[in-house]
Structures are given as C-alpha cells and as structure tokens.
Amino acid sequence: MSVEPPGVQTFTPQAFHRQAHDALGNPQIRANFRSAMDGLMGKRREAFADWELEALRELGASVRLRALAQLPDLLERLEANCQANGIRVHWAEDGEAACRLIRELCEARGAKAVIKGKSMVTEEMHLNAHLETAGIEALESDLGEYLVQLNDQTPSHIIMPAIHLNTDEIADVMHDKTGIPRTRDVDAMTAAARAQLRERFMAADVGITGVNFAVAETGTLCLVENEGNGRMTTTVPPVHIAVTGIEKVVEQLRDVAPLYALLTRSATGQHATTYLNMISGPRQAGEQDGPEEVHLVLVDNGRSAIYQDDELLDTLRCIRCGACMNHCPVYTRVGGHSYGTTYPGPIGSILMPHLMGLEATKDLPTASSLCGACGEVCPVKIPIPALLTRLRREAVGEGRGNVPGAGSKRTRTEAAAWKAWQWLATHPGAWRGAAGVAGKLGPLTPSKLGPWSDHRVAPKPARHSLHALIKRHRSATDEEGQS
Amino acid sequence: MTPIKCYPPKPPRVYLFGTCLVDLFFPEAGLDAMRLLEREGIAVDFPEDQTCCGQPAYTSGYQDEARAVAAAQLDLFPEPWPIVVPSGSCGGMLRHHYPKLFAGTPLEAKANELAGRVFELTEFLVHVCHLELEDRGAPETVAMHTSCSARREMGLAETGPALLAQLGRVTLVEQARAAECCGFGGTFAVRHPEVSAAMVEDKSRAIEAAGAERFVTSDCGCLMNIAGRLAHRDSEVEGEHIASYLWRRVGQ
Amino acid sequence: MSARETILGRLRRRLDGPLTPPVSDFSVMSGRGWGREERLRRFEAWITSVHGEVIHTPRADWTRVLARVLADKGIRRLALGRAHPVAAEARAALAEAGVTLVDADRPVEAWWETLFHEVEAGLTSTAGGVAETGSLWLWPTPDEPRLLSLVPPIHIAVLDAEAVEDTLFEVMERHGWAAGMPTNALLISGPSKTADIEQTLAYGVHGPRELVVLLRH
Ligand code: SF4
Numbered sequence: 001m002s003v004e005p006p007g008v009q010t011f012t013p014q015a016f017h018r019q020a021h022d023a024l025g026n027p028q029i030r031a032n033f034r035s036a037m038d039g040l041m042g043k044r045r046e047a048f049a050d051w052e053l054e055a056l057r058e059l060g061a062s063v064r065l066r067a068l069a070q071l072p073d074l075l076e077r078l079e080a081n082c083q084a085n086g087i088r089v090h091w092a093e094d095g096e097a098a099c100r101l102i103r104e105l106c107e108a109r110g111a112k113a114v115i116k117g118k119s120m121v122t123e124e125m126h127l128n129a130h131l132e133t134a135g136i137e138a139l140e141s142d143l144g145e146y147l148v149q150l151n152d153q154t155p156s157h158i159i160m161p162a163i164h165l166n167t168d169e170i171a172d173v174m175h176d177k178t179g180i181p182r183t184r185d186v187d188a189m190t191a192a193a194r195a196q197l198r199e200r201f202m203a204a205d206v207g208i209t210g211v212n213f214a215v216a217e218t219g220t221l222c223l224v225e226n227e228g229n230g231r232m233t234t235t236v237p238p239v240h241i242a243v244t245g246i247e248k249v250v251e252q253l254r255d256v257a258p259l260y261a262l263l264t265r266s267a268t269g270q271h272a273t274t275y276l277n278m279i280s281g282p283r284q285a286g287e288q289d290g291p292e293e294v295h296l297v298l299v300d301n302g303r304s305a306i307y308q309d310d311e312l313l314d315t316l317r318c319i320r321c322g323a324c325m326n327h328c329p330v331y332t333r334v335g336g337h338s339y340g341t342t343y344p345g346p347i348g349s350i351l352m353p354h355l356m357g358l359e360a361t362k363d364l365p366t367a368s369s370l371c372g373a374c375g376e377v378c379p380v381k382i383p384i385p386a387l388l389t390r391l392r393r394e395a396v397g398e399g400r401g402n403v404p405g406a407g408s409k410r411t412r413t414e415a416a417a418w419k420a421w422q423w424l425a426t427h428p429g430a431w432r433g434a435a436g437v438a439g440k441l442g443p444l445t446p447s448k449l450g451p452w453s454d455h456r457v458a459p460k461p462a463r464h465s466l467h468a469l470i471k472r473h474r475s476a477t478d479e480e481g482q483s
Numbered sequence: 484m485t486p487i488k489c490y491p492p493k494p495p496r497v498y499l500f501g502t503c504l505v506d507l508f509f510p511e512a513g514l515d516a517m518r519l520l521e522r523e524g525i526a527v528d529f530p531e532d533q534t535c536c537g538q539p540a541y542t543s544g545y546q547d548e549a550r551a552v553a554a555a556q557l558d559l560f561p562e563p564w565p566i567v568v569p570s571g572s573c574g575g576m577l578r579h580h581y582p583k584l585f586a587g588t589p590l591e592a593k594a595n596e597l598a599g600r601v602f603e604l605t606e607f608l609v610h611v612c613h614l615e616l617e618d619r620g621a622p623e624t625v626a627m628h629t630s631c632s633a634r635r636e637m638g639l640a641e642t643g644p645a646l647l648a649q650l651g652r653v654t655l656v657e658q659a660r661a662a663e664c665c666g667f668g669g670t671f672a673v674r675h676p677e678v679s680a681a682m683v684e685d686k687s688r689a690i691e692a693a694g695a696e697r698f699v700t701s702d703c704g705c706l707m708n709i710a711g712r713l714a715h716r717d718s719e720v721e722g723e724h725i726a727s728y729l730w731r732r733v734g735q
Numbered sequence: 736m737s738a739r740e741t742i743l744g745r746l747r748r749r750l751d752g753p754l755t756p757p758v759s760d761f762s763v764m765s766g767r768g769w770g771r772e773e774r775l776r777r778f779e780a781w782i783t784s785v786h787g788e789v790i791h792t793p794r795a796d797w798t799r800v801l802a803r804v805l806a807d808k809g810i811r812r813l814a815l816g817r818a819h820p821v822a823a824e825a826r827a828a829l830a831e832a833g834v835t836l837v838d839a840d841r842p843v844e845a846w847w848e849t850l851f852h853e854v855e856a857g858l859t860s861t862a863g864g865v866a867e868t869g870s871l872w873l874w875p876t877p878d879e880p881r882l883l884s885l886v887p888p889i890h891i892a893v894l895d896a897e898a899v900e901d902t903l904f905e906v907m908e909r910h911g912w913a914a915g916m917p918t919n920a921l922l923i924s925g926p927s928k929t930a931d932i933e934q935t936l937a938y939g940v941h942g943p944r945e946l947v948v949l950l951r952h
Contacts, residue, residue, distance in 0.1 A: 017675075024681050036934055038660075055763040062759040069754035072746040091739040143940055144931035160931060167933045190929060190937040197941065198851060218916045228885055228927035228942025235881050235919075246742065253913040257764050257904035268930070271781055272868035272903075274942070276922035284918055288880035289843040300742045308750035329664045333681045367675055369668025369682070370542055372635035386583075392544030399546075402750070409544075418540050422548040425503075426555045428532035435507055451676030455683065456711030459508045466501045466510035470529050473514055 011154070011340035013356065016363040019338040029164060033335045036163050040326040043269025044377070051265075060262045061381040063255045064317035067216075067247075071307065074216040074249045075298065081219030085281035087294045095125030098299045102127060102208065102241055103134050105295055109239055111136060111205035115197075117223065117233040118142040119210030120158050120320060121245050121299055124342045124355070127208070138208070141197050141229040143190065150177040156336030158343060159267045159322040164335050197229070207233035207291065211244035212319070213259055214296070217252045221296065223277040224263060226270075231277050240291040242279075246298050247307075247316040259319055262379035266321040302355045309402055311390055315350050317380040322347075324374035324384060330367055339364060346374035350387040358395045358405030365391035435465035490610040491565065496526045497607075498566045500556075502573040503535035504703040505724075512703065512724035516569040516604050519730055523612045527567075530559040538576040541584065543670050550584050557581075557593050565600050567607045569726050570702050571633025572669075574603040579636055603633055604726060605642040605701050618650040620732035626658050626695035627725075628665060628686070628709060630702035643701050643725055650732055658689040658698075667708040683712045691720055699725045764904035767867065771896075774866040778899050779950075781869025785925030786938055787946045794951045797893065798828030804891065804947060805834055805856070814839045814854045814887060816878035821860035821893045839883045850882060856889035857882075857943075864899035865906055870924040871948065872906060874917045881919050890926070890943040896952045 011019050023029050048056075067074055079089045090105075092098035106114060114131060116122070116138055128138040128149075140149045144161035148154065151173045155161030162170065167184050175182040180192045209230055213222040221242050223230045234240045250256065256278075264270040283290035306312050325331040325345030336344035341352040341361065349364040358365075365388045368374075374384040393399035396415070397407030424431050438461035452458060464472075497520060505513040517527045533556060541549035556577075560566055568574040578601040585594035608614040627647055633639045640662075647655050666672065666682025687709055690698045697720060700706050710722030723731075736744075769777065779789045792800040805813060813829070814837040816822035826836060837846070837854050859879045861871045871892050875881040884890050900906050903922065907913070912920070927942030938944045 017677075020675070021677055024677055032933070039934055052763050055760075059759055059761060059763060062757045065754075066756040066759060069756035072743045075743065075746075091737070091742055093738045093741055097738060141941070142931070143929045147931065160934075162931050163934075165933070167935070170932050186932045186935045186937050189932060190940050194940055202847065202851060218913055220916050220920075226927070227929050227940045229940070231881070231885050231921075232941055235885070246746075253916070254761065254904060254907055255759075257902070257907060258761070260903065261764075270785075272865075272870050272922065272924040274785070274923065274925050274927055276870075278916065278920040278922075279918070280916040280920070281918045286877050287918060288839070288841060288877055289882050290880075290918060298742075300738075300745075304742055304745040307746055310751040310754075313751075313754075329666070329682055330675075330678055333678060363674075366671065367678065369631070369664045369666060369671040369679070371631035371664035371668065373631070373662075373664070376635050389542060389544070392542070393546050394544070396544040398544055415545075418543070418545040418548045421540065422551050425534040425537070425552040428534055428555075431534045432531075438507060450673070451680075452672060452711075453715075454676070455680035455715060456708065457714040459707045459711065461507050462510045464510060466506040466513040466529075467531065469510045469514045470501075470517065473517070 011337045013340040013352065013361045013364055015340060016338060016367060019340060020334040023334045023338045028166065029335050030333065032164055032166050033332050036160070037326050037332045040268065044266060044323060044326070047265035047269040047271060056258060056262060057379055057381050059258045060379050061317065063250060063258055064319070064380045067250045067255070068307070068313060068316055070251065071246070071249070074251055075246060077216040078214055078219060078249050081216065082296055085219045087219060087281055087296050090295060090297045092297055092299045092301070094301045095299070098243065098297055098301070099125050099127055099130040101297060102243065103131060103136065105239070105241055106131065106136050106206050107134070109205055111239070113200070113204050114138040114206045114208055115200055115204035115233050115237060116140050116145070117207065117209030117230040118145055118225070119208065119243055120342060121210055121243050122208065123155065124301065125299070139200055141201070141233055143193055143227060146193060146197065147173055154337070156344065157322060157325060158320055164337065201232045201236045204237040206239040206241060207237040208241045208243060209233050211242050211248055212263065213256050214244055214249045215253050215256060216249055218280060220253065220278050220280045222256055223279070224260065224273050224275070225277065226274040228275060231275055234277065234279055235290055238291055239293045239295070241295045241297060243297045243299060245303055246300055247303050263319050263321050266323040266377065266379040306354050309400065312387070312403070314382050315354070315387060317382050318347055318351070319380055320347070321379055323377045323379065327373040327377050329369065329371060329373065346384045346388075350384055350391065353391050353403060353405070358391065358403055359408040360405070362395055362409045365395060432465070432467050435461070435467065439463045439465055493523065493612055494525065494565055496528060496562070496564045498560050498564050499527050499529045500533060500536070500566050500568045500573065500577070501529065502568060502570045502703065504707070505569060508707060509703045509724055512569055512726045515724070515730035516567070516726040518734060519608065519726060520567065522734070523614065525612070528564070533559055536573045536576045538573060538580070539669055541576065541580060546584070553581060553584055554590060557590060557597060560597060563600065565602055565607065565611070566597070567602050567604055569604040569724065571603050571630045571637050571639060572702050572704060574601055575632040575636035577601040603637055603639055603701065605646055606637065606639050609642045609645050614646065616646065616649040616729065616733045618652045618732050620650070620652060622652045622654070624654045624656055624694055624696050626656050626690045626693050626698045628661070628690070628698055628700040628705055630700060630705050631664050633701055634662060643699070646725065646729060647699070653732070656693040656695055658693040658695070660689060665705045665709050667704040669704065672708065683708050687712045687718065691718060695720060698722050699728045701725045761904065765902055767901040769866060769901055774899055774901060775896060777866040778864050778869055781867070782925060782948060783869070785869065786928065787869065787925045787948060789948045789950050791950050791952060797949055797951050798824055800949060801825060801858075801891070802829060802832050804949070805832070808856070808889060810855045810889065811835060812837055812853055812855045813858055814850065814856070814883055815858040816840050816883070818878040819860050819876070822858065822878065825858055839880060840878045843880060843882055850886050854887045856891055857884055857887040858891045859884050859893070861892050861894045862898070863906060864894050865903050865922070866899055867902045868924055870903070870922045873921045873923060875919050875921065884921070884923065885942045888939060888943055889945045889947065891947045891949065892923070893949045893951065896950055
C-alpha cells in the first residue's frame, strides 16, 4: 500500500534496534529531543497547575468512551448532519482506498497543486507520494511539516514534526532547498516560509487537512492549530478535503470543550492554541470566502478491527496530543524516527501493530520499560502500559489471537525457557535447591552477562538466599528466646 | 494512580513476600525488612514455599506461565494477615495485576482477596506502623530512587523519602528528573539493552550530580541496574535497599 | 457492498458486544465564580501572555483609540466590513484620517491581490471573549468574512467588556451554539505563531503577526 517517495529517508519498525542504536549514538539528536521534551513536560505541568486535573481527565475519557460506545450511530449522524450542511462525506476502508478517493476528488477538479494542513492520518496512508504519482503536487504548509518535507523526511513527532532538527540544521535546509540567504534567525526563516507559502495557498486547487474532532450533533469539523495554515488551507483554495480516522467523532458540540482544554495543555502546555477553527459547511450563498466544496473522508484503516475488542478499544480514545511521547524515557532518547512508524512513541507502539501487524512491529511493544509515565499523563486515560502488555501477549501467542500477526514472535527457545522457569517457580523445593546452587556458584558465575554487562557490573547470586538467611535468623532468635 | 487506601491498625502478625530478586541477589534486604517489622513488635511469617510473583513472564507476554506461578503463590498466605513486600514492582503485581490475571477464573475471588492485603514495605512502615526512627549513623548525603511501579502503580512517591527524612543525620537530595525511569523494566533491559543503558547512564549521572554519596531504593531491579552502572564506571556512589539502609542506621 | 456499509457493519457486529455509553460530568468546565474584574484580569493576562495586545477604551471613545493605533503602527490600508456597527462607526470616524479603507464585504476573489499584498490590517468585531483562555470568539459573516482576521499582518479586534465570559464551555452553552453553527466559528487566542524551529516562538507565520484587542468598557 505504501508508496515511498524517492529520496525519502526511510525508517522501518523492523529496523528499530539499528535505528535506535544510530540515534543513541548521535549527540545532536539526543540533545534536540532531551531539551525539547524537558521543555514540553514542564509546560504541561504548569498548564494544569490550577485545574482539577483528575476530574478533567475523567471527563475527557468519558467523552471519548461515550463516542466510541455509539460509534456506528454517531458516524451516521455525523454523515447526515454534514450532508445537511453541504459537506460531502466519503468512506474508505483502508489507506489505499482513501488515497484513491482523494486523488479522484482532486482529478475531478483538474487539480495540479494541493496545499496541506497538518494531518497524521494522511501520513499514515502516504498520501503525498500517492498524489505525486498522479502528477499532483502536495505541499505541506505547517511549518514543521514543510521543513520535514523540504528535507525529504517524515515527521518525528506527531505535534512537532521537525523536533529532531535544530536551528542550524533548519537554516541549512531553508538555504539549500529554498534558496534564501543562510540565516539562523528564526524570525527571518519564518518570514521567508510565510512568503513562500502564501503564494502556494493562492495557487492551490485543493486544500487537504486532518480533523481533531468531528461533531456528530452539528456536522462540524474542528481543527486545532497555532499557525493559521489550517485556516488558510480550509478557506483559500476552492476545495477543502478533510480526512479523518473514524474514531475522531464526538457526540455533542459541548464535548469539544473538555477535549480542547486537554489537548492544548497536554500537547504543548498552552491554555488554548491560537486557533480553534470550526467548520460546518462550504461557502454559503452570499458569503465572501471559504471553499465551494467541502469533503469529509472517513478512514477506517484498521480501526474497526481494534474496535472489536473491549480492551483494545481504549486505543481509539486517543486525541493525538503527543504527551505520551513527550514523557516517554525511551522516545526521549531514541527520537521519533527510530520507531520507523507514522506514530512513534507509546501511542505508536499500541496503535501501529494493528495497522502493520505484529510481525513487522514486534520490537515496538517491548520498547518500553512499562514505567507508566505515558499512562499517567494521557489526557483520556488510555492505560497504555496495560495495552503494551496485551500486545506482548498477542505477539507470543498467549492473547486472544485477534491482532494481525498474533503469535509471530513466539520462538520455541523462549517459550521453553519460560516453561522451565514456570516449573522451577512452582516446585519450591527445586527452587530453593537452585538458589542454593546458584549461591555456591556465585563467585564462579560469569562476570559477563551478555549486553547487560557492557554497561553494568553483573549481579552475583548471594551466597545464601533469603530462604536460607531467614532459617538462620529464626534459629538465632529462638536460641535467644530460650536462653 | 494513587489508590485511596484505608490503612489497618498495626497488626500482631504479617506475612513477608520476599520476591525472587531479593531471594537470589539481595537476601540481606529481605532479612532487614523482617528485622524492621519485628522491631515494631510484629511477628513475621515467611512462607517457605514462595518463589516469584510471576511478573517477569507476565510482562513478557507469557501470561499462562505467569498465571501458573502466581497460582502457586496464592495458596501460601491463608491467614488474613497483611502481606508485606519489599518491592514496589512485585507489590504492584500482587495488588494490581493478580486480579486481572485471574479474572474470570475460579481463583478470581482468592486473588482479589489477596490483592487487598498487599503492602509495599515503605508504605507499610509509614502508614501502618507509623514508624519512628532514631538515626545512629554518621552524617551522609543520600538520594532516593523510587521505582516507577512504587511511584505510579502503587502511588507511593512519598513513603520512601518520608522515612529517610526521619533520619536526623541524613541529608536527602533529589536528583534531576527523579521521576524518570532508571531503565531496568525487567526484561526490557535484556531486549533493549542499549536504550536501557542510555537510561541508566543518565540516572546514575543525575544521582552523582545531586551530590549524593549513596542512593537508596525500595526495588531491587532498580538497585541492580543503577548500582551496577555506577560500579561499572568505578563511581564512589553506592546503592542500597532502603530496608538495609534503615536497619543499618537505626537497628541494634 | 460499499465501504460505508462494510465499515458500519463491522462496527455494529462488534465481537465483544454492544457498549454502554458512560455519562459525562461536565462540572469542571464551568462555575469559576469570577467577578467582572477578575474575569477581565484573566482574559487580559492570558491573551497578553501569548503576545496579544489589549487596549482599554471607553466605549464612546473607541474610534479615536482606533485611529491612534493605526497611526502608531503606521497602518495606512485597513480592510473592514460595512454593516456591523463596529465597521460603520470606524468608517465614519476614519473618513478624514488619511487611511485607505478597503471593503471586505465582497467576494474575496474580487480583491485577492489587495488582501494578500496591500492591506496592512484587518478590523473585525467579535462575538465575545473567554477569560479562562484569553480567547476571542468570532462568527465571520458576509460583512466580515473569514480571511479578514487571518490574512492581513495585523488583526484589530473590537471586544466589549461585558461580552467576556468565563469558559468556552459556558459560551457554547449560553449562546446555544449547538442549535445552529455558522459555516465557520472561530476561537482566536493571540496572533499566529509557531515553535517549529527548535521550540523558538515566532509570530506571524501564516496569519497575523499582531493581534490588537480594543476592549471597550
Ligand atoms: S495516547 Fe494519550 S497521551 Fe498519547 S497521544 Fe494519544 S491521547 Fe495523547
């Protein structure tokens, strides 16, 4: 399904170890992510300081769950209300179908130039590459996405796509790819991008964006942004195509208020983004601006499969705030590209196995120490560690078997090792015996313990186990008692 | 999340669940935990047949194997006494994951009942024993590393530091990013050794940078990891399980 | 079968059976209990914290203040509507001020080039403000279209002090948004900004670089 554009630096989940190794050895990447994540964590903490955060997260979770509990009905309601507002609604079973559909909408208008607002779901389906093969140029207009596109890369963070690049690297990209004089001045670079993109907004035949919340009650598409490129994309070109995963629907307009409060604070520690743009139709008779056509493309791409299972369902609550990656000690160190997936970090590790299968993504659910930082900050209370554990079970064939690639990670050696462990841990006599033997062999055990001891001193089994020590302690206290 | 737990009055008897890491690598910590409890006039029962809570298999996805091992532990604590665990991670397994592991099985009720009387050691010392400590050690600067399970799963970010704060001659310092994982994560350290190494390197450097002469923790996984890293680069800073540290400074 | 039917069918024949929608408790979203002064203080604190500028003015005097702002900022081309009292009063007051008034109440295609390249500021009314987030809410109209608050480098917004309410949730509820959403409803909190270059804030990336709120009392 995925057409990789030529020249694009490709990362794959299969190569997680190598990619993580490279990132860990790259001091620039390490520094960029560390400082950015530290900043984001601090800002989030401050932004929630005067809130009853638990009550708000509880509300956020209930809003999302309420939507999911009625998902098919709400999608129909969304469709009906959008249509009543003049928005045309399309459905796509997977990324390929969505790409085709969007291309056809573009072709119907004879479109050659597409301008894009930020949309992770279109990244998920590699829409830009697809459009390019049809001779349609898709240009990203979010500054971070623009920079990443200029640099032939993919986003390394779902909220801050160019977070892996520092100012010097961006100065190079802007100079090399757009021909502006080399400058490190952020305002100057921003102004240059503004000028470059303004022309492109005016020239674009179609604007494509994602959707943050789609309101069933009113047929409204909500877009959350700071730059104004989303508003440009949805107002200037004659056609606006909004693309969203089917899970993004909410029941009522009022549901947007808590989700918006949670999203902006969790993502970047903002009380509000510069714009909350709520679109309920194309340009009406008498109106002066806005697109003539608005389309909504509802994309399934694996979501209805996740929806089947009570536990996995929680994955679909996600509002894509990125807080789980900002707080993840693994993401912070290896960066977004190491994961090799559209969504990196904890949310990626619980979502991508459904989209790509567990075989391709087998190293992602284990790329977590289960420290719980992600689950602690998730604004809609997704139990991310529990879902990671669930996927680990599925990967070794001890789950429900309803995730693609279930069981593909099971190896005979590892399964046998756990069986042996089970036998030992359910035979206390043998366990104590083994502990005793290990203790006696302690001084002889190898001081090299695989990769562990490349960085740490290997632990030595104690000479006497706790079982043995307690026995001795008991007889000592008994003697004391007798004397 | 921090569970709102109603703590019982100090009981005459408790069970000690030693945990497999303590059993094999840090038995003194288990013994010192027992001594601290006995010092409070509590009789400590250590069921001989205990082995492991099952967590390593559980977090690796080997749920059936984990359940078999967990089931064997369920039978070992028949009296309604509290079960004290010198580890946030194993405590979290018993308290929060046993109910899930046995949900829908004949052992569900038993697992729930057991989970309800599990306490992590520092939690028990603070909230049930209301422990009072008189420091007899030499002045020392110490950092506390609270494990992620203790901090997040059990909601016990405060109990370890609260105990250390009672030690009059100990200066407690907080390392940068104290809440961040040390990189152990059980089999994570084995499956992703490089990432884990980067995490423990940062953690050990933060502890040194805080000016600590020693760090203490209530989880042996973290202890093995951080102390192992510090020793590997011949740092002066040593690590110790909080039970041993407390016992050394206040015990007879 | 169409994609629509396939998707809906899969969702309806859910493996683990139907789900029960939980009830949401929205009480954290309202009931701030701020008095008028506190409300305005918060509004101003938040919007200025994101680089918005608030200028207080007695209601009767507001066009004079507007003229001063235009003069101070050297704005010589101002786009604005016509029918809304804000636009009408501004037009009357600025007739002799040496500022070119550009009509916004016409199809944008008719004045693309002027809008994108010549207009220096856009003047709009607002429907109200939100104290908790320092936000303005706007429902653009044929008189004051969407791009008026977006394309010019400076956005001047006129807000009445009594139209500032505590929270977004309360605004939505009290003004019955759900009963009839306009083509476009907007919440604006400060000028356009980005932090995409190494977390350094820069303003005016695609939208206005300045937002001036004339707060009328
Ligand atoms: S999983 Fe939670 S924290 Fe992560 S992006 Fe989604 S909503 Fe945000």
